[in-house]
Ligand code: ADP
Ligand code: ZN
């Protein structure tokens with residue numbers, strides 16, 4: 147009787163593959179174990195067994211497996227069920243889900259590059275003969291592929307050898323980044339122990355009787371300590387006493403002062419732990435009780451809490467609850483919001499039960515966390531992570547928190563699986579009978595809609611913690627300012643005045659310039675008008691090659707205008723402006739200010755982002771210019787002013803979510819102002835001071851924004867009323883692509899009784915020499931999704947069976963997010 151195993155391969159394959167196994171293997175293998183299998187010519191992959199059976203495959207001869215890699219399953223049945231849901235909902239291959247779900251160190255294959263782990267010294271006598279051969283080869287050549295090692299050992303079954311070496315840290319996978327971040331050390335000054343007691347103080351002052359300046363400095367130190375009631379930094383002492391660092395050093399040399407260093411975030415904790423055991427404010431407590439109540443009959447609950455309302459503290463209390471019930475908790479955030487600040491805040495509460503998991507962690511770290519979660523270890527009861535953390539092998543999952551749920555980065559764009567982590571997390575929670583909490587100060591339209599229609603529970607928290615006031619938002623009319631010549635570069639006199647004031651008070655400033663500032667729209671320099679599509683609620687995109695303006699959504703186009711359609715001015719511009727330019731202008735206007743920049747160029751590398759954040763927090767930067775990265779839940783104490791350089795290029799981005807996003811972005815950025823005692827100030831520069839979104843931001847009118855946008859979504863057939871599936875077709879041959887995409891669109895139109903738009907040319911219509919066309923299917927609410935997807939899948943299959951279209955690549959994106 148032959149025996150077989152079904153294996154998922156880490157390749158874009160829709161189906162599992164059948165391999166033959168011996169009877170002994172048949173009894174040893176369980177679903178969820180990894181198996182090394184041959185595939186194609188001479189290639190070996192780490193597959194995952196999902197089923198054992200006795201039915202030979204119909205279409206091919208089953209090949210034997212090469213090796214069983216695990217003694218125990220490392221993937222759970224719940225994970226497999228979840229992955230299958232992702233594959234079917236997002237219309238992608240199960241192999242793609244498998245590949246992206248596993249840490250790559252668990253997926254050795256022939257092409258994997260292995261290197262020596264230089265941070266460990268190896269006692270060669272402890273290595274087996276085979277291990278020693280690999281080790282020796284790596285001494286000569288810094289890296290080897292699995293293929294090379296197969297040659298060196300003269301056998302094919304080498305994954306077990308490599309795995310053992312990896313576990314013992316002798317080798318690791320080659321990675322681009324392995325730098326580890328050391329939080330900044332801050333220099334502090336304290337009195338030498340000897341003088342700490344009161345009685346000695348007199349002696350000290352006596353000692354300094356003839357050194358007037360030094361005595362003064364010591365007295366200043368006492369004053370600072372008395373006022374701030376916390377450790378005194380060298381920087382602060384030098385500033386308040388108005389002396390040089392050398393003067394302080396002289397006292398250190400005399401043995402009167404002592405210098406010591408602490409990590410910045412450590413100090414935060416110590417303050418925190420000393421000052422307060424976490425007690426919720428009454429507003430927080432109320433929200434907390436409401437959430438718990440809502441959990442009784444709703445699986446998903448939205449916590450809509452204004453910026454700085456203390457949502458994190460509520461999460462912490464909830465996590466405590468679930469831990470007490472012996473449940474695991476998953477806390478998902480956008481990658482950029484996953485800062486050391488937050489991690490420290492959680493570790494302060496939960497100690498070593500917190501594990502962090504995201505793509506910037508090293509392979510070994512990720513495998514370690516994977517195993518801890520699998521074992522339901524004490525070390526991984528709370529997992530904080532970016533979206534991939536939901537692929538971990540949870541066991542007793544009780545609660546999933548999705549913070550900043552409105553963030554579009556939760557949707558993976560490329561490569562497949564193109565899943566939305568918030569939505570996939572809700573499905574995961576459902577599988578476990580767990581609860582999901584979605585948190586945001588500016589919920590997505592979709593989520594708020596679900597909350598309003600009672601599909602989700604809904605909790606509001608509308609006051610800031612500590613009764614800090616929401617910032618005062620002032621609108622600056624750019625049209626008027628340009629007209630009256632009150633602009634220096636992109637800065638209005640109003641903004642300049644406020645910056646000068648903040649600087650003079652040693653307060654910090656954040657200036658926000660949207661990354662999409664570069665998006666190619668045409669703008670009138672005189673009146674700020676941006677040409678709009680007559681049929682859709684979006685601005686026309688400038689297509690340089692054709693000197694055309696096009697609508698991204700309905701495909702209509704017009705020639706590049708010679709003058710403004712609103713005011714006839716010929717002063718049209720197509721350029722946005724970026725963070726770099728603002729930084730330059732600032733240096734002219736405020737030559738003495740220390741200006742920092744945070745955008746994709748300056749935050750490369752594993753901790754680039756944190757480094758800038760740290761130096762801003764340390765006061766090494768006075769004005770921080772940045773893109774939307776600034777909007778992500780950062781908590782600064784000394785920022786009194788936030789400037790939004792130009793609200794319009796967000797508003798006129800060609801995307802049906804542009805208004806929603808503008809509201810979210812401006813509200814979030816504004817929320818960085820004035821988080822401590824003083825009321826913060828926000829300046830929004832715009833050509834459209836009366837634009838509804840600008841008004842809604844100023845008034846904090848989320849509901850107004852929501853109902854207006856919802857109305858538009860209904861009229862123009864967008865989510866939540868319609869589900870979007872976007873098909874992207876690519877090919878190097880322009881004509882072939884054109885024909886193929888027309889064929890596909892018209893067949894879809896024939897078989898689907900719903901709007902099918904396109905094919906249209908996207909604004910970037912050729913990438914790496916491939917031409918691109920897109921087709922958008924809009925599925926009305928209430929229509930059976932899976933049946934529609936099946937129809938689409940069938941049509942795609944027949945598309946592929948037309949030989950002339952087969953080479954055209956088609957990418958399916960379900961719940962498309964721009
Ligand atoms: P949000 O996430 O809602 O924007 P945070 O959770 O970051 O707000 O809280 C804002 C600030 O208020 C933080 O500095 C936080 O430490 C503080 N805070 C919130 N709740 C409490 C509490 N119960 N006790 C003490 N401080 C709190
Ligand atoms: Zn004009």
Ligand code: ZN
Nearest residue numbers: 679682697700
């Ligand atoms: Zn249009």
